[in-house]
Amino acid sequence: MTEQFTVRSFKSGNSVALRLPKGLGIEAGEELIVVPHADGSMTAWRKAQSREAFLRLFGSVSEAFMAQGRGDTDQGDYDWPDTPHHPAAA
Known part of the structure; x- marks a missing residue:
């Protein structure tokens, strides 16, 4: 088991410190x-x-991760709703 420490925060200027x-x-x-x-x-x-x-995080990924590839990543066209950022098509 990993050792555990209890710490206390305190004000240091405009910051909070540990x-x-x-x-x-x-x-x-x-x-x-x-x-x-x-x-x-x-x-x-x-x-x-x-x-x-x-590198530890990267090394923790199993060898089976994405062994079958990415699968179907094609995305169809999206019909955007009529919004100020996406006006309706003319």
Whole structure:
């Protein structure tokens, strides 16, 4: 199981900051990439390791992914509704 840390937010100027425990091994001034998710959770990783994070995600895709190709990707014509951005055809 991954170790879990509880952190507390605080006001820093016009921003909200997180105080991170020393045990995380993050150095002062180190840049992190934080991605918020729709469910309110967040994912963070070191900016210096962003390439490695991408490659881990890419490597997690199974070999069977799209083994059958993309399938039918042809799209038929769409009859746009009469809107200011898509006026009716003359």
